[in-house]
Amino acid sequence: MRSRKFCLWLLLLMSLLLCACGQKRKEVEGHTYNIYYVNYDETAIFSREYHTGTEDVTQLIDELLSQLAAAPEKLEYKAPLSGNFSLLNYNLVEDQLTLSFSENYKIQPTTTEVLVRAAIVRTLTQIEGIQYVSFLLQSEPLTDASGAVIGMMNAEMFIDNAGNEINTYEKVKLTLYFANEAGDGLKKVSRTVVYNSNISMERLVVEQLIAGPLENEKAFPMINPGTKIVSVNVKDGICYVNLDSSFLTQIYNVTSQVTIYAITNSLAEIANVNKVQISVNGDTNVTYKENINLSSVFERNLEMVE
Secondary structure, eight states: OHHHHHHHHHHHHHHHHHHHHHHHHHHHOSEEEEEEEEETTSSOEEEEEEEEOOOOHHHHHHHHHHHHHSOOSSTTEEOTTOSSSOEEEEEEETTEEEEEEOGGGGGSOHHHHHHHHHHHHHHHTTSTTOOEEEEEETTEEOBOTTSOBOOOBOGGGSOOOTTSOTTOEEEEEEEEEEEOTTSSSEEEEEEEEEEETTSOHHHHHHHHHHHOOOGGGOOBOOSOTTOOEEEEEEETTEEEEEEOGGGGOOOSSOOHHHHHHHHHHHHHTSTTOSEEEEEETTBOOOEETTTEETTSOEEOOGGGBO
16 A cells, blocks of 8 residues: 555656656747847947747847847947937838837947947847848938938848958959940940948949949940939849839930840849849839830840840
């Protein structure tokens, strides 16, 4: 009898231990995110791991934003949302998260602002379902020092510096397409560019196309140099190029096909780009020079190349 009681107590004890282990395992389950901070010298961003069991996307956004505003344990780091500006609200539509800040956000020094932006974007795009983050000042899109709209950003726009300066520069050789002298065909040129590694390769290509050919390249421009880039992003092999309305004002004597396929062919030289979608202020229901509908997705066309 005593032996049976002992066995029962032993079974009960083992059950309690198993339950406790199961509960402990359940507490450990969840996701680990990197929360990014700016160092006090404002030359780099660093991260620390943060564990949470939160699954709901809205709650997780709130939670990570709170972490971005909280003072980090290491005194040599600064929280990116602890400056003299306020996050007013945010809005998540499909895979794009839009953050709206007070006007004071723009008062930050340029380098600080880039680091703060990098820390926020790299942190929030870890959330499953969020691929892009865009910034607003009140209701107006954030612009860079030259006045160009920054648009949607993803983690790849910012180098994972791990102690290196985030505003480092790199050299790259680009293959670009410009107009031929007659304006009815394309000319292929190679160009070495030293660029700020905080911008994507796709955006760099579009910037170079708008800037036009160099004198020694013996090619001709085809995009209005007053054109502003709203955003350039890649998803599933398609590069989405969003330009402002100046793109529709053609000042050069070139065919519409030359302009469209100069952009398409140049971007298709990048390994992760297969097709190109062009829009004007986010609208693809636009006819370019009265004969090309921008709702089409364009593929590389080498028949136009001399």
